[in-house]
Amino acid sequence: HxxxxxxxxxxxxxxxxxxxxxxxxxxxxxxxxxxxxxxxxxxxxxxxxxxxxxxxxxxxxxxxxxxxxDDSVITQMLKDSFTHAQTDARQRARTEATVEAESIIAAVTNALSIDADLLSHDEQQVIQTALEHTQQQIRQGDAQDIRDAIHALNHATDEFAAKRMNRNIQRALQGKNVREI
The missing domain is CATH 2.60.34.10 (Substrate Binding Domain Of DNAk; Chain A, domain 1)
Structure with a gap:
């Protein structure tokens, strides 16, 4: 466009x-x-x-x-840009945070569908709560609320990410000796 x-x-x-x-x-x-x-x-x-x-x-x-x-339309466009600059910047920041949050939610949801067996029920609940909080902030929060929810979701999934990496490394190394690595 x-x-x-x-x-x-x-x-x-x-x-x-x-x-x-x-x-x-x-x-x-x-x-x-x-x-x-x-x-x-x-x-x-x-x-x-x-x-x-x-x-x-x-x-x-x-x-x-x-x-x-004409000149009056151009002048009005410029005035509007100054008048709405702060509101526009807030909306842009919120939109960018929303896109980032939705991407992370999709990645976490996909990871859970593949490797949920790596987590205890309590660990799954912590991640699920963080996912729901992030979704709620997308619906209701401002850009900072969404970024804070993203940070909390990342923190809630740190251990899960480490477990997934360990599993993938273990699979990649299975059946190989030190000389092959």
């Missing part, structure tokens, strides 16, 4: 164009690396291209200049 404006959030900016980068193979969340390039030529034509770094898949769009913005 190509937008124009001075605000932190896309919803508060002017939409110029949209295009889709198709043909990217399924990847884990956050694994895709997209390089976006913007170029404006002498006639004001904006060219936007996106390329997925590992596969080389590309998409491109040209946005023709729009002369529909």
């Amino acid at each position: 190509v937008v124009q404006g001075e605000r932190e959030l896309v919803a508060d900016c002017r939409s110029l164009a949209q295009f889709t980068l198709r043909g990217i193979p399924p990847m884990a969340a956050g694994a895709a690396r997209i390089r976006v390039t913007f170029q404006v030529d002498a006639d004001g034509l904006l060219s936007v291209s996106a390329r997925e770094q590992t596969t080389g898949v590309q998409a491109h769009i040209e946005v023709k200049p729009s002369y529909g913005l």
Whole structure:
């Protein structure tokens, strides 16, 4: 989505164009690396291209200049950006914290589905409580509340992560002698 404006959030900016980068193979969340390039030529034509770094898949769009913005509209856009700067920054921070929390929740949930047998019932309950608290903060908290819940969830899963690593190392080394390592 190509937008124009001075605000932190896309919803508060002017939409110029949209295009889709198709043909990217399924990847884990956050694994895709997209390089976006913007170029404006002498006639004001904006060219936007996106390329997925590992596969080389590309998409491109040209946005023709729009002369529909007069000075008063531009001035109002700038005033709005100053007026809403703190609110926009808080909302952006909250959104970023939410994305991080959801990613961690998904990873912990997946790990529990695979290796829950490594944990006692009490250990599982501690992690489950931390998961539920993090989900509650996503629904109701501000950015700092969400970051605090993430920290607590990470702390609650430290021992679980160590147990998982030990199991995986043990599996990798099983049946090998010292010379093979």
